[in-house]
Amino acid sequence: MVEWHGVPRPAAHPVRIDGGLTLRSKRGEVAQTWWSRRFIEVLESFGMASRLERGRAYARTGQVISMSLSTSLVVALIAGTRPEPYRARIGVKKFNDEEWRRIERALASQAIFTAKLLAGEMPPEIEGVFTELDLTLFPETMRELSMDCTCPDWQAPCKHLAATCYLLAESFDTDPFEIFAWRGRSREELLENLRGLRGSLKAQEQRAEKPVVALEDCLDRYWEQPPAQTVPTPDLVVTHHPDALLDQVDPLPLEVRKRKVVDLLRPAYRAMVKGANRST
Template identity: 65%
Template sequence: MSDWHGERPPAARPIRVEGGLTLRSKRGDIARTWWSRRFVEVLESFGMGGRLARGRTYARTGQVMSLSLSTSVVVALVMGSRPEPYRARIGVRKFSDEDWVRIERALADRAVFAAKLLAGEMPAEIEELFAGLGLTLFPASMREMSMDCTCPDWEVPCKHLAAACYLLAESFDADPFEILAWRGRGREDLLERLRELRAPMPATVAADDGLPALEDSLDVFWQRPAAEPVPDPDEPVAHHPDAILDRLGPLAVRGRSITDGLRPLYRRLGG
């Protein structure tokens, strides 16, 4: 006869998994980067702190057999005490297509953001960028998230979900693009869109002084038109405001003369 008098029988030991996913961190804090820590802090702010800790051992001992992330949902297979693994799902509200159009334009305006993401770093100011668009990069409330598991535990998160959350946080450490993919835009699609938005525009002529645009034209900025003669450097410089331009010689961008564009400005300054 058992001496146990509780409301449920003691938890059975989980079946050990060969080759399961394990956390790199063996003790102490799990998240290494600010964005991964932020994700854990968000979950803890929803009152999950104590329940998350239940899955830490599962995450460190390899009980999670697989973890896959796709648009708005993460699915993990976690081995418990039964022969069949449990399926744990963590869902988040994805941004709409209209939201992503605004996000992509804002990111394209800040080239350093894309550069940092490509270097494996989430820009520290990116939460402010999302806030300026009326959005939050990380879930702002439990209404933006959903969690469920096929195990019989009624608590959310159960230890299987908690283990998946820790492994998800560590995957964000390795690749910050996964946070954006979770919200609805994969790495390649996002980078392709940013490349399109930052594509060089055709050169234009300013209305006031006739100067051609210099953006995206550095490769031809110093190109000299072969047909125009270069002034003799031994000749004395004439005493007029734009004489220095004659010393420089003709400069052109895509067939438009920089020298001719600057000449009216020099004359106005010299007048």
């Protein structure tokens, strides 16, 4: 802090801190996935492109001390030119319970969405699901967003908000469920609801595959005997050796006078066959 005509004035350069949040990308484009790029494109479409650039350096040099995401709100602390860090907030309009029920039913109707999300991916077709419900996954107008910062810059986004936007986009890269959490559904709640709906849908499909016939529609056949079912018989091993049956079972773990019981039984099997042949 320096003095100007006896009045404290902010330093020209931001206060450097250790251990701040930094972007993984050190140059070029920040977003790596289509859904994260889409978020940045949405912000730029609101006329924020030039102001967003101001915050990229802040995000890359670790000026953001902390950032937390909760339902409809992201809050970050950013070190600026004053000793006290600035607080930046980005709010979004969350979906209400009825809207989430519609979204979950639509997502559960296609197993690919749940599978992709569990794999850490956001299928591009998911935006179409929201469109069919007259909703949008990403905010379409500034009326769905609110931004404010405790810094003296009156324009939004200031560089502190812009730095927060870039870190938020990168967090979406890592975990697409954070987009849903921002809109009002946590990862655990969303997955639990999708699993429950998928189970109900499978049960309905199984019932549809096996239609139930009403009793009045089959009274004329009620006392009929069901057709006999043919039970396949196992293939028999045909052999000319009467004691071969002993070779088709596991050997008995018994011995009599150091001789295996199987070997003692062989003469008996052969004698029984010879006796049967003489009687015929």
